[in-house]
Amino acid sequence: MVLPTNAVNVSLQTRDGYLWLGTAAGLSRFDGVHFEQVSTNPGDANDHETVRALVESADGTLWIGTAFKGLRSLKNGKLRTYGEGDGFTERT
Numbered sequence: 526m527v528l529p530t531n532a533v534n535v536s537l538q539t540r541d542g543y544l545w546l547g548t549a550a551g552l553s554r555f556d557g558v559h560f561e562q563v564s565t566n567p568g569d570a571n572d573h574e575t576v577r578a579l580v581e582s583a584d585g586t587l588w589i590g591t592a593f594k595g596l597r598s599l600k601n602g603k604l605r606t607y608g609e610g611d612g613f614t615e616r617t
Contacts, residue, residue, distance in 0.1 A: 527560055528546065528548070528553055528555075528560050529548065529550035529551065529553065529562060529573070530548045530549060530550040532548060532549060533546050533547070533548055534547045534548055534549065534575070534576060534577050535547040535576065535577060535578055535579050536579070537579040537580070537581060537587075539581045539585075539587060540581065540585065541585075542556075542557070543555065543556060544557075545579050545587065546560075547575075547576025547577060547578070547579050547589070548575075548576060549575045550573045551563070551564070551565060551573030551574060551575075551576060552564075552565050552574075552576045552589060563599070564604075565589055565591060565597045565604065566594070566606075567604055567606065574591040574592070574593065574594055575591060575592035575593065576589055576590070576591055576592075577590050577591065577592050578590030584600070585600060586598050586599070586600040587599040587600070594606075594608065595607050595608040595609075595611070595613040596611075596613055
């Protein structure tokens with residue numbers, strides 16, 4: 526797989542060596558050889574949200590800021606969404 530778009534909004538290398546790229550076509554992980562598209566929408570894996578911010582916390586959690594659908598966290602392969610019920614507004 527290749528990067529789904531040439532325009533990268535944000536990039537971050539995490540302590541485990543992966544390079545994370547946030548684009549208008551979603552989130553991608555680069556292992557040094559291959560790109561992997563990572564879904565940030567647990568309800569629809571084909572919905573590639575615009576990713577605007579990436580931060581790794583001290584416990585290894587990857588925090589993902591989307592442009593329209595709130596905040597996400599990814600740790601140990603588990604994605605958690607934060608939206609209107611958590612105080613974040615959603616725009617469509």
